[in-house]
Amino acid sequence: METPQLARLFNTLDIGTLLELLLILALATLLIVVAQKLLPWLADQLHGVRRLYLLAMVPLLRLGILVAAFLLVVPLIIEPSFQNMVALLGTVGLALGFAMKDYASSLIAGVVVVGEMPYRNGDWIEINGIYGEVKHIGMRTVKIVTPDDTQVSIPHLRVWNDPIFNANCGLPQLQCVADFYLHPAHDAAAAKLVLQDVALTSPYLFFDGAIMVSVHEKPWATHYRLKAYPIDARQQFRFISDLTVRGKAALLRLGVSFVTAPVAAEISR
Amino acid sequence: MIMDQEPSAQQPAGALPPALWEFVRLADYRLPNSVGASAALEKWTSFKRLFRYGDEEEQAPVKAEAELRMLSDSRLQALVQPIDWHCAAAALDLALADWLHTSKPDRPVRFVVGQPHCGHPEILAHWAARHRLHRVAAPSVEQILGGDERWREDWPSGDRPWVLPNLEHCYLRHADGLGLVRRLLAQAVSGALGRGVIGCDSWAWVYLQEVWPLPQPDALTLQAFDGARLSRYLGNRVSREKGGCLRFCNAVTGKEIQLACGPDDSKVSPEVNQLAVHSRGNIGVAWTAWRALLRSLPEQERPAEPKPESKKHEQSDEAERAAQGAQADDDFAAETVWVSASLQEPPLPAEKGEGMAFILHALLLHNGLPVSVLPELLPQPEHRIASHLLQLQALGVVDLAGGRWQISASAYSVVREFLRRRGFLRDEF
Incomplete structure (x- = not known):
């Protein structure tokens, strides 16, 4: 009884159909591999927004290729009638729902990620x-x-x-912050100006982003946060290091002393 | 000096084509149009640079040009003489005439912004000499970093205007290197230093806008040498100085490259237009590129040194020397100079890391820097900077002039494009 139903569900796979299946799968795999290798390589030749656009295209392309391959393969394997599709998808859904829930959830989330882009390659x-x-x-x-x-x-x-x-949401730049903790007895306006010049003279600086210095008075120190944008997000740690090294040197020349350790009150808090 | 290059104040401006040398406001600077084949070629060249690696740079000329030779320095010197900045100084004089002769001008200070290799220090020096104005020298590195105000003790007093030709040498991109220039600009723009003209490199100008935004909408710059201007500039020099019969031919097509021979001549060949587009109207870059394009057949190349017997005569007889010069001009007039179709620009090193980009950018922002200063400005160690500089020098990207490393004119376009693609701050030209 079951054998004829299954036979009706699945098409007869002759040599020609198998070859066609293999060809589609091989072609899809090849295209995905090429897209995943070629686009990042091309992106590495570029800089800024163009690089990120190319990188972001990789999962989109792969999804497109997979969907196309799926649409081509399914009619070859099953008879694409309404009953067959309901039966097949129901069975697959039941199996995934019980046995591979998290796996399936990740796969679906992967499709959502490609569409909603909460993160992209290069972010x-x-x-x-x-x-x-x-x-x-x-x-x-x-x-x-x-x-x-x-x-x-x-x-x-x-x-x-x-x-x-x-941190950068598809853009080449992201904000970096260098922290300085200074002894409270100093000229804060002068220190702020010096830190702004430190950012302005960093070779990493991206000029279209604003330079900001925020000052917070703590019980144990005056906390300066120097915020600026590097030219490329990949430079962020070198940028922060550069700001820190040159900021410390400039502040020391200004005669400001640094706080060396938090006081007991801060530690207990 | 080529007289018809001099801007004429007597003739109405509308009756003549634009003057060869013309100073305009920054906003009126017009890049040469890249149209048709020029635009496509420029974009293709730019695209190829993306995937080009310095050490693999194709250096050989194309096959059709293989038999041609570069011209010797003496030939180049004779065919393409150095740019005479006096003409530009005359144009600047015209642009500043009203300001100079007004007893109480609106602005105490006028700014003249020049691209690298466009000769703004020379132009201002000539202009200052023409009016016998005091030229203010830039402060030393120590004075800049120390914020030493004594530098301004020798500032000229009185009503006579002064000229500061190199504002780009009055600051350093260093946390301690901006105070002096801020105070200078504040005092100069307010009129506390009297009347003066300040020259500034275009890259430094853009950077200084971030340091101390200058309210100077009427800053002047040399108008771009578009195809028509460049054709006139090159044509004038050949036609006036070499008898007008010297032929320039495209080395690939064999077609003659027409150069305009006068202010009314509007001939612009595609090759010259392409050169103008490539140089973005920068006359210094265009002049260097034009020199690099010229070729000759081996048999046309004259020996660099005169024959011994000629030398003997030359030493003894001035008239003989003059006769030789006339003969040389005849030789030039009878020959064809071939113009290569492919401009061989210095390649950037294969390893184009950020360290090298920082060096190139720092050199442009300051219009050249002494090697001892670079470690103060950049995060790389001194030995890495020295290594990069020597590597770049070997490739012809930078050269050392007057104790300062600077981007060479032949590499300027490549370097500018390289920095633009990486999102560095760049000039507005």
């Missing part, structure tokens, strides 16, 4: 306290590389519930 994101550059958006996971050059794979399903911090 600097933080998920669950892990910060790094998005290097690859796969079907199930996103691979990010941390500042310590460690690759971390995070399932896309995090987008359902966890906050995603995106």
Whole structure:
């Protein structure tokens, strides 16, 4: 009884159909591999927004190729009638829902990520306290590389519930902050001006972004936050280092002393 | 000096084509139009640069030009003489005439902004000499970093205007290097220093707008040498100085490159137009590129040194020397100079890291820097900077002139494009 139903569900796979299937799968794989290799290579030849646009196209292209391949393959394997589709999708859905819930959730989240773009290739994101550059958006996971050059794979399903911090959101620039903790007895206006000049004279500086110096008085120090944008997001740590090194030197020349350690009150807090 | 290049105050402006040398407001600077084939070629060249690696740079000329040779320095010197900035100074004189002769001008200080290799220090020096004005020298590096106000103790007093030709040498991109120029600009613009003209490099100008925004809508700059101007400039020099029969031919097509021979001549060949587009109207860059394009057949190349017997005569007889000069002109007049179709620009090193970009950018922002200053401005260690500089020098990208490293005229376009693609601050030309 079941054999004829299954026979009606699936088409007869002759040699020609199998070859066609293999050809479609091979072609789709080849196109995906080429897209994943060629576009990042091309992107590396470019800078700024163009680089990020190209990188962001990789998962979009891959999704497009997969959908096209799926649409081509399905009619070859099953008889595409309404009953057959309901039966097939129902079965697949049941299996995924029970046995591979998280896997399926990540896959669906992967499609959502490609559409909504909470992160793209080249973005600097933080998920669950892990910060790094998005290097690859796969079907199930996103691979990010941390500042310590460690690759971390995070399932896309995090987008359902966890906050995603995106520092540059598809743009080449992101804001960097260098912190300075100074002894409270000093000329704050002069210190602020010096720090602005420190940013203005950094070779990493992106001029279309604003330079800001915020001052916060703490019980144990005056906290300066020097905020500015580097030319390229990948320079952020070198930029912050440059601001810190030259900021310290400039402030010392100004005669300002740094706070060396928090006082006991701050530690207990 | 070519007289018809001098701007004429007597004739109405509408009756003549634009003067060859003309100073205009910054907003009126017009880039040469890249139209048709010129635009396509420029974009293609720019696209190829993306995937070009310095060490793999194709240096050989195209096949059709393989038998042609570069001209010797003496030939180049004779064919393409150095730019005479006196003409530009005359144009500046015309632009500043009203301001100079008004007893109480609206603005105590006028700014003249020049692109690299466009000779703004020379132009201002000639202009100052013409009016016997005091030229103010830039402060030393120590004075800039120390904010030493004693530099201004020798500032000229009285009603006579003064000229500061190099504002770009009055600051350093260093946390301690901006105070002096801020105070200078504040005092100069307010009129506390009397009347004066300040020359500034175009890259430094843009940077200083971030340091101390200058309310100077009427800052002047040399108008771009578009195809028509460039054709007139090159044509005038050949026609007036070499008898007018010297032919320039495209080395690939063999077609003659027509150069305009007078102010009313509007001939602009595609090659000259392409050169103007490539140089973005920068006459210094265009002049260097034109020199680099000229070729000759081996048999046309004259020996660099006169024959021994000629030398003997030359030493003994001035008249003989004059006769030789006349003969040389005849030789030039009878020959064809071939113009290469492909401009060989200095390649940037294959490893185009940010360290090299920082060096190039710093050199442009200051219009050249002494090597001892670069480690003060950049995050790289001194030995890395020295290594980069020597590498760039070997490729012809930078050269050392007057103790300052600067971007060479032949590499300026490549470097500008390189920095533009990477999002660096750049001039508005």
